[in-house]
Amino acid sequence: MQNWQDYQKQHKDRFLNELLELLRIPSISARSEHKPDMLACAEVVKQRLLEAGVDKAEVYPTDGHPVVYGEKITDPSKPTVLVYGHYDVQPADPLELWHSGPFEPVIKDGKIYARGSADDKGQFYMHVKAFETMVRTGSLPTNVKFIIEGEEEIGSPNLARFVTNNKALLKADVILISDTAMLSLDTPSIDIGVRGLSYIEVEVTGPNRDLHSGVYGGAVANPITILAKMIASCHDENNHITIPGFYDDVVEATPAERELMAKAPYNEKEYMKELGVTSLWGEKGYSTNERTGIRPTLELNGIWGGYTGEGSKTVLPSKAFAKISARLVPNQKAGAITEKLLAYFTKIAPPGVTVKAQEHHGGEPYMTPIDSKAYKAAAKAIEATFHKSPIPVRGGGSIPICSLFEKELGIKIVFMGFGLDSDNLHSPNEKFDVVNFYKGIETIPYFHQFFAEA
């Protein structure tokens, strides 16, 4: 029996090239014109699972983009690990800020630049290659199931039904997800929670058509001005969110937890420098790590209205739009927050405009215990390859399906993220360090080993 390390050393170039091929498929779930790419990507993922050694793999159609499922059941008496990931990616705009094509992956300074490199193709593919390693070296100690979906970036609207209808198929002892980051290779960490999400779009309509801003300026409400006033009213002078009831269900972190968080390495000067800002901004009374981890937030994701082209146009527009999302913490409910957001924007609309507010998608916040067998196995696996004990941290992002997994399948999730916060997720020039990719592939078999032994 060949050992893991040798097998991985021998095949490392192929592992990387396979990932690059996957990154060439523009599987943007939010854009309907990419439907064929989504199907193509799902088929490739299925093929790769089969090549890696699953007994069976299937592309399951949904009302949206398909789910890819694969499994290898070695022995029903052994523990089963369900690996969740997603093959869909965020839109690539603004394209002009990319240094190379978002779907033409390049490796530069040891980093793979491409949309989806870290979020999440590069990360779920570590599991495929770690699985291959264990299968090909005869060392797989668990049963393994893969569920790789195509709608994570749009809130997993169709995965819930798939999970509910396929509980037996998905039965497992733990869910393992690599779709988060660690602090750094020097300071490994494990996310113990993700924030929830509530995402809405607001449309403000003033006059029934675009008007000449000279002829009508001063006579009717300008929808951009009104929308700006509405947005401005969402945060008070301390940057607390003013939506009525927004904080009602928030479970405050304990002083002990806040004390522990304060110990995580954090250099504010470096943080600001890396983001190119001279000052940070956020809710008064909380540190930066707290504001991005244990506190809910409200962010403007997009705004548009009127003339946005070159030069000037003296128009008083008919409509203005905004995309707005909140990140939620335990024990906020995405549905309830969405209702509150929609009600707020509809209610504060002054006479002279009409407001349509609609939901885009949401997801519940999720916390995982750190005393479980699975968490301990993950921590031990990271220690085996990083030679340091990982720090438990709370991540700011969201993985909409987590709470549903727990509710429907009755099992806990462990987040083993190998990305970095600086990976430019959802931004131009998304990247994933090659060394992190390999480190993940190297670490994951240890998880299976320790989880099976525990």
Add this chain to the structure above:
Amino acid sequence: MQNWQDYQKQHKDRFLNELLELLRIPSISARSEHKPDMLACAEVVKQRLLEAGVDKAEVYPTDGHPVVYGEKITDPSKPTVLVYGHYDVQPADPLELWHSGPFEPVIKDGKIYARGSADDKGQFYMHVKAFETMVRTGSLPTNVKFIIEGEEEIGSPNLARFVTNNKALLKADVILISDTAMLSLDTPSIDIGVRGLSYIEVEVTGPNRDLHSGVYGGAVANPITILAKMIASCHDENNHITIPGFYDDVVEATPAERELMAKAPYNEKEYMKELGVTSLWGEKGYSTNERTGIRPTLELNGIWGGYTGEGSKTVLPSKAFAKISARLVPNQKAGAITEKLLAYFTKIAPPGVTVKAQEHHGGEPYMTPIDSKAYKAAAKAIEATFHKSPIPVRGGGSIPICSLFEKELGIKIVFMGFGLDSDNLHSPNEKFDVVNFYKGIETIPYFHQFFAEA
């Protein structure tokens, strides 16, 4: 000698077809990709002037789009009328709201639908055809000069130098402009003033790249949120403009003038119905006509930032932008107001963002006396064809070059507008009523006659 009316009746279809051809040229001055169309349009205008009977015509290059000049000097002892107009048009966006192509003119229900139909191709072309009528029927009582420029919609940045350098060429006794509206065919009116304009663009930059709104949401200033707060701060609860010093130089209209304005026909219910709003909006203490005529205003013309495509993207954008313009009244100075606007947005920027604010273009407010020979000739001409005395009104729009004309050439302007406020200037589905086009061509020769006789 054939009389005007017969000549016009005989050639009316050709007059209209020539206008339609002019409207097919997408002469959008704000967009650099239309530079060839601008040149082509200028050449066509020159040709049409020659065909109409000018002695000479010329396309003068400038640092921007060319100026077309033409003249017919019948007798140096006769009064000279300088006709000003512009062949450039506003951008056509948003294209999806047009019922037919903006540059594929169609006539429906007696209206010519096309970008530029009323603003200003349809209106300056009335002068060309009225001139042709007088020349061909041997009844031209004046010398006529035409100056048709290509940069009115972007603030006439290069016309000033042309005027300054060509004072002798442009020497005249009155400037006649048809680039405004009248109340209706039943209630003819003459604009006695246009508002000035100050137009700026604001760019707010937060972090140095687009960020994941989960990972960084709550940590750094969101440029959209900041921009919205800045915009919201520009009007107080009474919709007064809060920019320091904004009203300093405003000359209040006299009670007598306001009383006269209040007599203009105005049906608020009809006005709101036509615009599709259930409530009007604007500065407290002033009527709608006052707010669009004698009061300065500040309007948002465009806003954009972050993700504006289909679906959702959880991004915390690096940048947000707005286009903002003020309409000015006597005795505000465009330059001073622009300075105040730029200073305001730069100054109120909170730490954590940087703001770049730049000027697009401006123009001074302009008022014309109603006791001049020229105004009286215009009023008499309108009475001759409309059989009603025109009401003097103050228009809300801007014609940037007016005050410069007066300063450099030492002559007054008369506005003879034949459009309607409902012509959708600067908006989708711009139109010009065929009957107004013909009415203008019919009325203009009377102006020349009465002005020459006075």
